[in-house]
Amino acid sequence: MSVAVSEAxxxxxxxxxxxxxxxxxxxxxxxxxxFVLAATPICALATxxxxxxxxxxxxxxxxGKIMCYALVALSLDLVWGFCGVLSLGxxxxxxxxxxxxxxxxxxxxxxxxxxxxxxxxFMVFLDWKALPWFWQGTEHFLYTLLLIVLVPGVxxxxxxxFTFRSRVKGVYLSIITQAMTFAAMLLFYRNExxxxxxxxxxxxxxxxxxxxxxxGTRVCLFLLTFLVLxxxxxxxxxxxxxxxxxxxxxxxxxxxxxxFLGYNPLGYKxxxxxxxAVLCGIAGALYVPQVGIINPSEMSPTxxxxxxxxxxxxGRGTLLGPIVGAFLxxxxxxxxxxxxxxxxxxxxxxxxxxxxxYLPQGVIGLFKPPRTK
Amino acid sequence: MKPAGIQTTTFGSGAPDADKSPDFPTPDxxxxxxxxxxxxxxxxxxxxxxxxxxxxxxxxxxxVIGPNGAGKTTMMDVITGKTKPDSxxxxxxxxxxxxxxxxxxxxxAGVGRKxxxxxxxxRHPVWENLELAMTTERRWYRCLHAKxxxxxxxxxxxxxxxxxxxxxxxxxxxxxxHGEKQRLEIGMLLMQRPRVLLLDEPAAGMSDRETEQLAxxxxxxxxxxxxxxxxxxxxxxxxxxxxxxxxxxxAEGRVxxxxxxxxxxxxxxxxxxxxxx
Numbered sequence: 001m002s003v004a005v006s007e008a009x010x011x012x013x014x015x016x017x018x019x020x021x022x023x024x025x026x027x028x029x030x031x032x033x034x035f036v037l038a039a040t041p042i043c044a045l046a047t048x049x050x051x052x053x054x055x056x057x058x059x060x061x062x063x064g065k066i067m068c069y070a071l072v073a074l075s076l077d078l079v080w081g082f083c084g085v086l087s088l089g090x091x092x093x094x095x096x097x098x099x100x101x102x103x104x105x106x107x108x109x110x111x112x113x114x115x116x117x118x119x120x121x122f123m124v125f126l127d128w129k130a131l132p133w134f135w136q137g138t139e140h141f142l143y144t145l146l147l148i149v150l151v152p153g154v155x156x157x158x159x160x161x162f163t164f165r166s167r168v169k170g171v172y173l174s175i176i177t178q179a180m181t182f183a184a185m186l187l188f189y190r191n192e193x194x195x196x197x198x199x200x201x202x203x204x205x206x207x208x209x210x211x212x213x214x215x216g217t218r219v220c221l222f223l224l225t226f227l228v229l230x231x232x233x234x235x236x237x238x239x240x241x242x243x244x245x246x247x248x249x250x251x252x253x254x255x256x257x258x259x260f261l262g263y264n265p266l267g268y269k270x271x272x273x274x275x276x277a278v279l280c281g282i283a284g285a286l287y288v289p290q291v292g293i294i295n296p297s298e299m300s301p302t303x304x305x306x307x308x309x310x311x312x313x314x315g316r317g318t319l320l321g322p323i324v325g326a327f328l329x330x331x332x333x334x335x336x337x338x339x340x341x342x343x344x345x346x347x348x349x350x351x352x353x354x355x356x357x358y359l360p361q362g363v364i365g366l367f368k369p370p371r372t373k
Numbered sequence: 374m375k376p377a378g379i380q381t382t383t384f385g386s387g388a389p390d391a392d393k394s395p396d397f398p399t400p401d402x403x404x405x406x407x408x409x410x411x412x413x414x415x416x417x418x419x420x421x422x423x424x425x426x427x428x429x430x431x432x433x434x435x436x437v438i439g440p441n442g443a444g445k446t447t448m449m450d451v452i453t454g455k456t457k458p459d460s461x462x463x464x465x466x467x468x469x470x471x472x473x474x475x476x477x478x479x480x481x482a483g484v485g486r487k488x489x490x491x492x493x494x495x496r497h498p499v500w501e502n503l504e505l506a507m508t509t510e511r512r513w514y515r516c517l518h519a520k521x522x523x524x525x526x527x528x529x530x531x532x533x534x535x536x537x538x539x540x541x542x543x544x545x546x547x548x549x550x551h552g553e554k555q556r557l558e559i560g561m562l563l564m565q566r567p568r569v570l571l572l573d574e575p576a577a578g579m580s581d582r583e584t585e586q587l588a589x590x591x592x593x594x595x596x597x598x599x600x601x602x603x604x605x606x607x608x609x610x611x612x613x614x615x616x617x618x619x620x621x622x623x624a625e626g627r628v629x630x631x632x633x634x635x636x637x638x639x640x641x642x643x644x645x646x647x648x649x650x
Contacts, residue, residue: 014500014529016521243519250494250505257492257558260453261506262480262565267513 018241044219064222066330068287071229073310073322075279081317083272084252089177091304092184093152097281098294102201104144109205122196132194152281160273178301185299200295225286315362404431406599412461421447423626434600436610439623445603449571453486454479485567489574491554495547503529506561536560552583570600576609588612
């Protein structure tokens with residue numbers, strides 16, 4: 001596609017459709033996918049614990065959790081990096097997906113809870129006699145899958161429809177998203193809401209009949225998370241390379257120009273926003289069985305802000321960058337909070353200062369050749 | 374969404390040398406393309422537009438001049454749907470009421486607008502800027518699988534030639550010079566085959582050479598669509614309007630006078646409010 005600028009091309013070659021990746025990138029992609037799919041079960045299940053290649057359940061859970069965060073970062077990059085909508089409320093969609101999965105896991109406990117009741121423990125504790133209406137059907141896994149996609153999707157669509165239609169933009173939009181997740185958090189903290197109040201859901205026993213803490217189940221959840229992450233990466237890459245992606249980046253760069261060219265940005269924004277929320281919800285649903293708990297603190301504004309930091313650190317508008325950023329920041333977080341707990345916040349503050357000044361394009365920007373003018 | 378209406382002229386037929394002669398096609402008085410009647414816009418207590426009437430004929434190139442704050446840009450905002458007037462009518466062609474439509478619909482109906490500051494998609498290559506502007510499917514779900522058709526490719530190529538941007542077709546638009554950006558933006562508008570083109574101070578901040586290129590480009594578009602040019606630069610206006618072109622003078626939200634440049638220069642009210650200063 002590179003054409004010498006000095007001389008006008010004789011024939012005008014334009015790609016009919018842009019390719020997702022070059023050859024080398026495809027090879028790298030499939031190599032990573034193949035390696036993870038093959039190595040994880042071997043290292044976690046068939047390697048003795050004394051071997052340096054042994055993957056402990058702790059490590060599996062940690063990396064699995066970070067992969068969920070990476071999926072969140074990817075989905076946030078889709079709206080922020082490509083559509084210019086900085087959401088500081090994606091923690092809400094993450095938590096909604098998580099709560100949907102949590103309801104199923106709570107129902108799967110069955111009679112094995114502390115009170116040996118068919119109702120979840122917190123309902124017995126509150127002296128409720130029957131399941132509230134919105135808990136009906138949550139024992140079915142397929143229905144739960146539907147909820148995981150629909151609940152964050154519908155909430156995002158309704159929120160997006162009214163804000164985008166009123167042409168709320170920039171910081172104002174960010175502040176509203178922040179308020180949205182904060183309001184939801186306060187709602188979920190209340191016992192009467194029916195989601196376990198500030199304790200949320202925990203003490204899960206099994207998923208689809210398999211014991212949830214067993215190494216085999218953990219490996220499956222890990223690989224599933226990995227495949228969803230890889231698939232979402234491809235999906236997002238497809239979107240940003242399509243004509244829709246070009247329109248969406250044009251919305252980011254000059255929305256009014258696009259409007260005066262006859263495009264209505266509403267549909268584009270809503271689609272990207274809702275898709276991003278759904279991906280985020282799926283990330284939450286994968287997170288809960290691995291971490292074993294979901295509570296309203298996931299909706300706290302600081303969580304959502306941290307998500308934006310992962311994207312900024314990795315490099316927004318690159319899709320791969322935010323995944324890298326999520327791994328870097330969360331890797332550093334688990335290392336520092338384990339070894340020097342008191343320094344974590346200083347480190348986070350340092351990131352705030354260093355990244356915008358020295359890495360405006362994020363970590364991924366270090367590996368790209370500087371733009372030639 | 375309304376279809377783009379009757380297209381009477383074909384794009385590209387106006388090769389640069391077709392209309393070089395001083396007697397360009399005279400406006401057909403029976404066919405108005407844009408009609409403003411009694412348009413009033415109030416911001417707080419200030420009347421930005423006060424009972425403005427304007428009549429643009431098909432094929433006309435109308436220059437609008439006036440001091441800062443005369444309401445020129447507000448008038449463009451009203452025509453393109455950005456600002457809704459308190460009262461008045463805005464009609465495109467025979468009977469399309471623009472006040473009932475929003476910005477994207479007005480653009481699709483055939484009103485192209487160039488902003489005062491050149492506004493292009495800086496991160497996209499030049500050819501993608503043009504491709505995005507092409508009147509094809511605009512709904513998001515159709516864009517997912519959209520391929521580049523040979524028609525689009527031909528139109529992009531044609532416009533690149535017309536605007537003289539072929540050598541920079543693959544450069545990011547953000548790297549273009551000011552004058553190139555102006556021409557790219559006009560090229561984007563042409564991709565939509567507009568019926569009326571509104572140009573807001575197209576020569577602002579341009580070098581003499583760039584202004585000259587722009588004047589040539591505008592000249593070559595005469596047979597393609599009607600144009601309304603808001604401008605401060607009197608030499609540029611003289612170049613565009615020639616001896617017979619109509620010029621509208623605005624001041625303080627009103628239309629002061631309409632006439633040829635010569636008539637206007639002699640008009641007392643104009644001298645008092647604008648030129649004489």
